[in-house]
Amino acid sequence: MKSYTYIFASIILLIAFVSSCKNPNPQPELVTGPYAHQVDSVMALMTLEEKIGQMTLFTTDWGSTGPTIREGFEEDIRKGRCGALFNSHTVAFTRHLQEIAIKESRLGIPLIFGYDVIHGYKTIFPIPLAESCSWDLAAMENTASIAAREAAAAGLHWTFAPMVDITRDPRWGRVMEGAGEDTYLGSLIAAARVKGFQGSNFDNADKVMACVKHFAGYGAPVAGREYNTVDMSERMFRDIYLPPYLAAVKAGAMTVMTSFNDLDGVPSTGNRWLLDEVLRKENHFTGFVVTDYTSINEMVNHGYAVDEAQAGEEAANAGVDMDMQGAVYQQFLKNSIDSGRVALEVIDLAVRRILTTKFQLGLFKDPYRFCNEQREKETVFAAAHLEAARDMARKSIVLLKNEKNILPLTSKKTIALIGPLAADGTQLIGAWSGAGEGDKCVSVFTAFKERSAKDGFTLLHAKGAEISGDDKKGFSEALSAARKSDIVIAVVGESKEMSGEASARADIGLPGVQQALVEALVATGKPVVVVLMNGRPLALPWIAEHANAIVEAWWSGTEGGHAIADILFGDYNPSAKLTMTFPRVMGQVPIFYNQKNTGRPYDPTTKWNTRYIDLPNSPQYPFGYGLSYTTFAYDSLVVTTPQPPSKGEYLFARKDTIQASVKITNTGTRSGEEIVQLYVRDVVGSVTRPVKELKGYEKIKLEPGESKNVVFHITSDQLRFYTVDMIYKAEPGTFWIMVGPDAERLQKKVVRLVE
Ligand code: NOJ
Numbered sequence: 001m002k003s004y005t006y007i008f009a010s011i012i013l014l015i016a017f018v019s020s021c022k023n024p025n026p027q028p029e030l031v032t033g034p035y036a037h038q039v040d041s042v043m044a045l046m047t048l049e050e051k052i053g054q055m056t057l058f059t060t061d062w063g064s065t066g067p068t069i070r071e072g073f074e075e076d077i078r079k080g081r082c083g084a085l086f087n088s089h090t091v092a093f094t095r096h097l098q099e100i101a102i103k104e105s106r107l108g109i110p111l112i113f114g115y116d117v118i119h120g121y122k123t124i125f126p127i128p129l130a131e132s133c134s135w136d137l138a139a140m141e142n143t144a145s146i147a148a149r150e151a152a153a154a155g156l157h158w159t160f161a162p163m164v165d166i167t168r169d170p171r172w173g174r175v176m177e178g179a180g181e182d183t184y185l186g187s188l189i190a191a192a193r194v195k196g197f198q199g200s201n202f203d204n205a206d207k208v209m210a211c212v213k214h215f216a217g218y219g220a221p222v223a224g225r226e227y228n229t230v231d232m233s234e235r236m237f238r239d240i241y242l243p244p245y246l247a248a249v250k251a252g253a254m255t256v257m258t259s260f261n262d263l264d265g266v267p268s269t270g271n272r273w274l275l276d277e278v279l280r281k282e283n284h285f286t287g288f289v290v291t292d293y294t295s296i297n298e299m300v301n302h303g304y305a306v307d308e309a310q311a312g313e314e315a316a317n318a319g320v321d322m323d324m325q326g327a328v329y330q331q332f333l334k335n336s337i338d339s340g341r342v343a344l345e346v347i348d349l350a351v352r353r354i355l356t357t358k359f360q361l362g363l364f365k366d367p368y369r370f371c372n373e374q375r376e377k378e379t380v381f382a383a384a385h386l387e388a389a390r391d392m393a394r395k396s397i398v399l400l401k402n403e404k405n406i407l408p409l410t411s412k413k414t415i416a417l418i419g420p421l422a423a424d425g426t427q428l429i430g431a432w433s434g435a436g437e438g439d440k441c442v443s444v445f446t447a448f449k450e451r452s453a454k455d456g457f458t459l460l461h462a463k464g465a466e467i468s469g470d471d472k473k474g475f476s477e478a479l480s481a482a483r484k485s486d487i488v489i490a491v492v493g494e495s496k497e498m499s500g501e502a503s504a505r506a507d508i509g510l511p512g513v514q515q516a517l518v519e520a521l522v523a524t525g526k527p528v529v530v531v532l533m534n535g536r537p538l539a540l541p542w543i544a545e546h547a548n549a550i551v552e553a554w555w556s557g558t559e560g561g562h563a564i565a566d567i568l569f570g571d572y573n574p575s576a577k578l579t580m581t582f583p584r585v586m587g588q589v590p591i592f593y594n595q596k597n598t599g600r601p602y603d604p605t606t607k608w609n610t611r612y613i614d615l616p617n618s619p620q621y622p623f624g625y626g627l628s629y630t631t632f633a634y635d636s637l638v639v640t641t642p643q644p645p646s647k648g649e650y651l652f653a654r655k656d657t658i659q660a661s662v663k664i665t666n667t668g669t670r671s672g673e674e675i676v677q678l679y680v681r682d683v684v685g686s687v688t689r690p691v692k693e694l695k696g697y698e699k700i701k702l703e704p705g706e707s708k709n710v711v712f713h714i715t716s717d718q719l720r721f722y723t724v725d726m727i728y729k730a731e732p733g734t735f736w737i738m739v740g741p742d743a744e745r746l747q748k749k750v751v752r753l754v755e
Helices: 002-019 036-043 048-054 073-078 091-104 128-132 137-153 173-177 183-198 234-241 243-250 272-282 308-318 328-338 344-360 373-379 383-396 425-429 444-455 475-483 514-523 541-546 560-568
Strands: 056-059 084-086 112-115 211-215 255-258 288-290 398-402 414-418 458-462 487-493 528-533 549-552 632-634 638-640 650-653 657-666 672-682 693-702 707-715 733-740 747-754
Touching: 036 344, 048 056, 048 328, 048 344, 056 073, 073 091, 091 112, 091 373, 112 344, 128 137, 128 173, 128 183, 128 383, 137 183, 137 373, 137 383, 183 234, 183 243, 183 693, 211 243, 211 272, 234 243, 255 272, 272 308, 288 344, 308 328, 308 344, 328 344, 383 560, 414 444, 414 475, 425 560, 444 458, 444 560, 458 475, 475 514, 487 514, 514 528, 514 541, 528 560, 549 560, 632 672, 638 747, 650 657, 657 672, 657 693, 657 733, 657 747, 672 707, 693 707, 707 733
Parallel strands: 056 084, 084 112, 211 255, 255 288, 414 458, 414 487, 487 528, 528 549, 650 747
Antiparallel strands: 398 549, 632 657, 638 657, 657 707, 672 693, 672 733, 733 747
């Protein structure tokens, strides 16, 4: 009797103890589907320590993408203490590590090798933000698939990409890694990239698993400062930030990475609502969730866990399957299970998810199937990949200004190429270029030199200044070259280290004395073309006003110099359009096109409204903006609905499709491409709505004089949002249908959704 009382009391105590955890253990889900039996048979052999090993990911000492490096990862493999490694690549190295796992660990479970293959493995493509400016989904899918092919040929199984964080603040260094500020476009791009990386199967070992990151809301850190807190309404989160992650999951992404930030006070890595409710239950994600680099440990700094042991429990119970680099699971999870704070089922579920991907990758059949040295040699830097890199770079370069059609460069006898980035090819690979080789990049200078003999112009070159610092000693040489030339090309911008992770900038102007250099070049009276290389929108009001032409080249990758020359000399007609707003000055940030109207909308002629007293509200260059060497005329927008119009409004019902069409004509003398954009405004809602939202676009190619009718089909489904009751639906009422070449120059028609 006494012992029963004791057991009963202990159970009660245990229940009380477990329910005092912030997150009670989630209900284990039934694992069925492909490989369930094979996974079960492996799991039946595993000890608890080996299971926890599968939930552990360590970096090798081949590179650091975070603050800590561990020693002894080979011993961890031998002891079955890790199931995956990152920052390890090449066939030779991955084969060596895989051999340890297969031959020297007790169960010989194969390892997964992951790496940040963000915009190319060896052949580096433009940074993702640049690529997004092409609005060309097929091209982006293609570059992701080439990146996957090269990475897989180098022994990799897994890329930590795509990064799909919506970003509205150019101070944040990681804007370079995403697809800009728009949810609709960002979602399409997220899906395209997942398809490119993963394809539909691993039969040829030429694809890698995608990892959608950083879940969630990482792109909205307060003040644009890296790793900072994120706090927003659930409505804003679901309407604006969440859709790209979900689009990537829907496209089949096999893994998801948690973000460093907290969201509404709960770190993503311990956020059961995010991982279990939103990701798994609402959106049926069945792959595995990995943390970001030591983000379990960081829950202690967040003030969310008293120690790493508790942080590990929060993460495991929230649904985190794999611990990246923190070794928290390795050190503490067994004890948490023994003490009942984490259920064994939680561990089993995580291990099942991880082992399933190993079966999907075919690693249990042949752990070395991605290890073929010959294939590696033939694949990396293949000629077709370099050609694709050049093409993608051309598609990504945005022409921001072209006064008096000064570009393309024709019949120029002497060209002065100036600036710290003109001849420095190593910078072109940009941030997050992993195994990329800067010295393989074609610089602008090299590309110009290749042309100078053929095209018969004299090329003068001077660096003028460094990217940073205040040394102006190089100015005189640069100015003397400028004076001897017919035109000056100033290649200026940021260093590649100024964007990417941990590279937030409080001042988003040109660093160092580069602005002064451009001012001095303009003062010579020679026409000046500014070519920008950078990882984020910059605020350059003086240059926007005084340079004769501005070309936003971003970090354009291995073939960047060739692509920039193709644009400058007119072999390629620029067609890209911005996917992030360029502010006039830093003080306007965050600035984005889909803002709200407010109760006192902007009116520069009166005082009491939402405005600055020293500047217009409008940006330097809006979302969707970009020029071409030709011109396009838009005829009047025509909207038709199946119902008869009433009082100037076109009526439509939920089941109806609205048609919005506009005829576009190439009115210039060159063949060119135009990105025709469709925006919608929901004029009155149960909650306030943005003044416009992108809902569609079409990229068309027109020969001089040619016209095309672009037709958009709009259904009420596209007008859904989270209402005041948090129901995702379209509300009846008035909508503006707007079409134009960018987010500012729009024609509108009014339609009404009737019940
Ligand atoms: C930290 C970064 O936030 C993440 O994007 C990256 O994948 C990991 N480090 C691994 O390098």
